[in-house]
Amino acid sequence: MGWRLTLRPYILIVPALLLTCGILYPFGLGLYYTLFDFSASKPQPDMVRFENYRTVFTQDAFWNSAWVTVLYAVGAAVVETVLGVAVALLLHRSSFVGRVLEKILILPLMIAPVIAAIMWKLMLQPSVGVVNHLLKPFGLGGVQWTDTPAGALLSSIAVDVWVYTPFVAILALAGLRSLPTSPFEAAAVDGAGWWYTFRRLTLPMLWPYVLVAVIFRFMDSLKVFDIIYALTEGGPGDSTVVLQIRAYLEAIRFQRYSFGISYTIVLWAVVYLAAMVLVRHLGKIQRKAAEAK
Amino acid sequence: MDTHVHDRRRFLALTAGAAATPLLAACGAGFGSDDKKSDGSAADDVTGSFDWKREKGRTVKALLNKHPYTDALIADLKSFTAKTGIKVEYDVFPEDNYFDKLTVDLSSGRASYDVFMLGAYMVWQYGPPGWLEDLGPWMRNSSATGAEWDQADFFPNLLQADQWSLKAGAPLGQGGQYALPWGWETNVVAYNTEVFGKLGLKPAETFDELREIAGVIKRKAPAAGYDGMYGIAVRGSRSWATIHPGFMTMYARNGLHDFTVHGGKLRPAMNTPEAIAFTQDWAGMVKQGGPPSWTSYTWYQCSSDLGAKKAGMLFDADTAAYFQAVAGASPASGKIAFHPGPKGPDGSLATNMWIWSLGMNAKSRKKSASWLFLQWATGKEHLRKAAVTNNHIDPVRKSISQDAAYKDKMKHLPGFIETFETVVDQTKIQFTPQAQFFDATTSWAAALQEIYGGQNARSVLNGLAGDLAAKVG
Numbered sequence: 001m002g003w004r005l006t007l008r009p010y011i012l013i014v015p016a017l018l019l020t021c022g023i024l025y026p027f028g029l030g031l032y033y034t035l036f037d038f039s040a041s042k043p044q045p046d047m048v049r050f051e052n053y054r055t056v057f058t059q060d061a062f063w064n065s066a067w068v069t070v071l072y073a074v075g076a077a078v079v080e081t082v083l084g085v086a087v088a089l090l091l092h093r094s095s096f097v098g099r100v101l102e103k104i105l106i107l108p109l110m111i112a113p114v115i116a117a118i119m120w121k122l123m124l125q126p127s128v129g130v131v132n133h134l135l136k137p138f139g140l141g142g143v144q145w146t147d148t149p150a151g152a153l154l155s156s157i158a159v160d161v162w163v164y165t166p167f168v169a170i171l172a173l174a175g176l177r178s179l180p181t182s183p184f185e186a187a188a189v190d191g192a193g194w195w196y197t198f199r200r201l202t203l204p205m206l207w208p209y210v211l212v213a214v215i216f217r218f219m220d221s222l223k224v225f226d227i228i229y230a231l232t233e234g235g236p237g238d239s240t241v242v243l244q245i246r247a248y249l250e251a252i253r254f255q256r257y258s259f260g261i262s263y264t265i266v267l268w269a270v271v272y273l274a275a276m277v278l279v280r281h282l283g284k285i286q287r288k289a290a291e292a293k
Numbered sequence: 294m295d296t297h298v299h300d301r302r303r304f305l306a307l308t309a310g311a312a313a314t315p316l317l318a319a320c321g322a323g324f325g326s327d328d329k330k331s332d333g334s335a336a337d338d339v340t341g342s343f344d345w346k347r348e349k350g351r352t353v354k355a356l357l358n359k360h361p362y363t364d365a366l367i368a369d370l371k372s373f374t375a376k377t378g379i380k381v382e383y384d385v386f387p388e389d390n391y392f393d394k395l396t397v398d399l400s401s402g403r404a405s406y407d408v409f410m411l412g413a414y415m416v417w418q419y420g421p422p423g424w425l426e427d428l429g430p431w432m433r434n435s436s437a438t439g440a441e442w443d444q445a446d447f448f449p450n451l452l453q454a455d456q457w458s459l460k461a462g463a464p465l466g467q468g469g470q471y472a473l474p475w476g477w478e479t480n481v482v483a484y485n486t487e488v489f490g491k492l493g494l495k496p497a498e499t500f501d502e503l504r505e506i507a508g509v510i511k512r513k514a515p516a517a518g519y520d521g522m523y524g525i526a527v528r529g530s531r532s533w534a535t536i537h538p539g540f541m542t543m544y545a546r547n548g549l550h551d552f553t554v555h556g557g558k559l560r561p562a563m564n565t566p567e568a569i570a571f572t573q574d575w576a577g578m579v580k581q582g583g584p585p586s587w588t589s590y591t592w593y594q595c596s597s598d599l600g601a602k603k604a605g606m607l608f609d610a611d612t613a614a615y616f617q618a619v620a621g622a623s624p625a626s627g628k629i630a631f632h633p634g635p636k637g638p639d640g641s642l643a644t645n646m647w648i649w650s651l652g653m654n655a656k657s658r659k660k661s662a663s664w665l666f667l668q669w670a671t672g673k674e675h676l677r678k679a680a681v682t683n684n685h686i687d688p689v690r691k692s693i694s695q696d697a698a699y700k701d702k703m704k705h706l707p708g709f710i711e712t713f714e715t716v717v718d719q720t721k722i723q724f725t726p727q728a729q730f731f732d733a734t735t736s737w738a739a740a741l742q743e744i745y746g747g748q749n750a751r752s753v754l755n756g757l758a759g760d761l762a763a764k765v766g
Contacts, residue, residue: 126586
C-alpha cells in the first residue's frame with residue numbers, strides 16, 4: 001500500500017511530463033543548434049559554441065530590433081490597458097446599450113490577427129483606403145500611414161490595440177463584476193465623488209485583474225509577428241523589424257538556421273525575465289489584497 | 294522541510310535529463326544527411342530506347358505556385374497522364390507563402406514533392422545544399438529524353454540562367470542544370486495610351502525622361518479626368534522582389550553591378566558613386582511620380598493600379614501588365630501598350646528577368662517519372678497549347694514565340710511582341726549569383742525605403758555595402 005501511495009504522484013504527473021517533453025524537446029534541440037553554424041549552405045556544421053550569440057549581441061540590427069520590440073510591446077500593452085479598463089468601466093454600468101456593446105466588443109477578438117492586419121492595411125491605404133476617405137473633410141486625406149518609420153510603428157500598434165483591447169476589457173469587466181459592493185455603497189453614503197472612488201477603491205481592488213491582462217498582453221506583444229509582418233513586412237527600412245521578424249528572416253528566408261534560432265532564444269530569455277518580474281509583482285499585489293481583506 | 298518537494302524536483306530533473314540526453318545526442322546526426330553527391334546520376338540507370346510509358350502506373354507529387362502558368366499546366370495534366378500513364382498529384386500555394394513552404398520542405402530532407410516550381414534565383418539558395426537534382430545528365434541521356442524535346446529550341450539565356458557551378462560569383466551557364474525554364478517575364482514599361490494621348494506624352498527613351506514623365510502624369514492627370522492617378526507604379530515593399538524587376542533593369546542599363554568579383558571574393562558595388570546617384574534618382578522618381586504608400590507595394594498593387602487607371606505607367610514584369618491589358622480584364626483593358634523602357638546612357642537595353650522554372654527534388658524516389666513530367670511540361674506540345682489557348686505567355690521556346698497562332702493572339706496588345714523581340718537578346722539575370730541573394734536584396738530594398746524616406750543615400754548604401762561585405766565576402 002505504501003509504495004502505491006509513494007508512486008501515485010509520479011504517475012499523476014506522467015501526462016504533464018510527456019506534454020512538457022513535447023515542448024522541451026524542440027526547445028532543447030533549438031538551443032543545441034545555436035551552438036553550431038548550421039545553415040543551408042553548411043548542412044554539416046561545425047560547433048562554434050557561443051559565437052552566434054556573440055554575433056547577435058554585436059549587431060546593430062539586433063539592438064534596433066530589440067528597441068522596436070520593446071517600444072511596440074510597451075506601447076501596445078499600455079494603450080490596451082488604459083482603453084480596456086475605460087471600456088470595462090463604461091460597460092459595467094448595466095444598461096441596454098452596455099449589454100449590446102459587450103457582445104459587439106468581442107468581435108475583433110474573433111478575427112485572426114493576420115486577417116485584421118490585412119484588413120487594416122487596405123483601410124489605411126492612402127488613396128483608396130476608407131480611413132483617409134473619412135479624414136478628407138478634415139483636411140487629412142493624404143496621410144501616408146505606413147510610409148514613415150514612426151507611422152508604420154504607430155499603425156502596427158493601432159491594429160494590435162484594435163484586436164486586443166476587447167481582451168483587456170473583458171478581463172477588467174470580469175474583475176469589476178467580482179468586486180464587493182459594500183465599500184462602494186459606503187463611499188456613496190459618505191458622498192465620495194466618481195474620481196475619488198475610482199482612484200481609492202475601484203483601481204486598487206481591480207489592480208490584480210488589470211495586471212493579469214498586462215502580463216498577457218505584454219508577453220504576447222513581445223512575441224508579435226503576424227500583425228507587423230502583414231502590415232509592413234518590417235519596413236520602411238528596418239523600422240518595424242521586431243525580434244520575431246528578424247528571427248524568421250534569418251532562419252527561414254536566409255536559411256541561417258542556427259543564427260535565426262539564436263534570435264528566438266534571446267527573445268525567449270527576454271519574455272521569460274519579463275514574465276518572472278511581472279508575475280512576482282502580481283503575487284505581491286494579490287497577497288496585499290488578501291491581507292487587506 | 295518537505296523532502297518530497299526535493300524528491301519530486303530531483304525526479305523531474307533526472308527524467309528530463311534522461312530524456313534529453315539521447316535526444317540531443319541524436320541531434321548530432323540531426324542536421325540532415327550528408328548531401329555529398331555520388332559520382333553517378335540516377336539518369337545513368339535509364340537505358341534502352343526512349344519510351345514515354347516507361348514509368349506507367351507511377352504517381353509524381355508536384356508543388357506549385359498559384360499562377361496563370363500553373364492554371365494552364367493543371368488544365369493540360371490529363372494529356373500527360375494519357376501520354377505516360379503517370380498520375381500527377383499536386384498542391385498549389387499562393388505566392389506569399391509558396392517559397393517558405395518549398396524551403397521548409399526541401400530543408401527537411403524529405404521527398405514530399407518530386408517536382409516543384411522555383412525561380413532561377415532559388416537555384417543559388419537550394420543548389421549549394423544539394424537539394425536540387427542536376428538535370429544535365431537526364432538531358433544528355435537519349436534513353437531518358439525524347440528527341441522531340443529539342444534542347445536547342447530554348448532561348449539559350451534562359452537555359453543558362455538555371456545552370457550554375459555553385460560557386461559564389463561564378464557566371465551562370467556553367468556547371469549543373471538545376472532547373473528548366475518553363476515560363477518567364479521580361480521587365481519593361483507598360484503605359485496607359487489614353488492618358489499619354491491626352492497629356493501629349495511619348496514613352497520615355499531615357500531615365501531622365503521617365504522620371505520627368507512620371508512627375509508630369511502625377512501633376513496633370515487628375516486635372517485631365519484621371520482622379521488620383523500617379524505617374525509610375527514600381528514595387529516598394531521590404532522584400533527582395535522590390536529590387537529585381539524595374540529597379541534592377543534600369544540599374545543594369547546604367548552599367549551598374551550589385552557585386553564585383555575580386556580574387557574570387559565578392560565585393561558589394563551598390564555604393565559606388567554612380568550607383569548612389571542612380572538609387573537617389575530612383576527614389577526621387579518614386580517620390581515625385583510614384584504611388585502613395587509605396588513602401589507596401591508589391592507586383593500585385595502595381596499591376597492592379599495600372600488596370601484601375603490609377604497608374605499611368607508600370608515598370609515591372611510584362612506579365613503584370615498583360616493580365617490587366619487583355620480584353621475585359623480591367624478598366625484599362627485596350628488602353629495599355631508596351632515599350633522596352635528607357636535605354637541606358639550607352640543605349641543599353643539590358644533587362645533583368647524572372648524565370649518560373651521547374652526543378653526536381655534530389656531526394657525524390659521517382660526521378661525517372663519526375664523527369665518525364667519535367668520533359669513534358671517544358672516540351673513543345675504542352676507549352677504551345679498553354680501559350681495559345683491559355684495565358685502562358687512569354688514562351689521559353691523560340692519556336693513558340695514565332696508560332697503564328699501565338700503571334701496572332703498577342704498582336705492585339707500594342708507593342709507587346711515588338712517589345713519582347715527588342716529586349717529578348719539583352720534579357721538575362723543581371724544579379725551576381727551567390728547564396729546570400731535573398732538577404733542582400735531584402736536589405737537593399739530596406740535601404741531603398743530609407744532613402745525614399747529622406748535618409749542620406751550615401752550613408753545608407755555605404756552601410757548596406759559594409760554589412761553585405763561581411764556576409765558574402
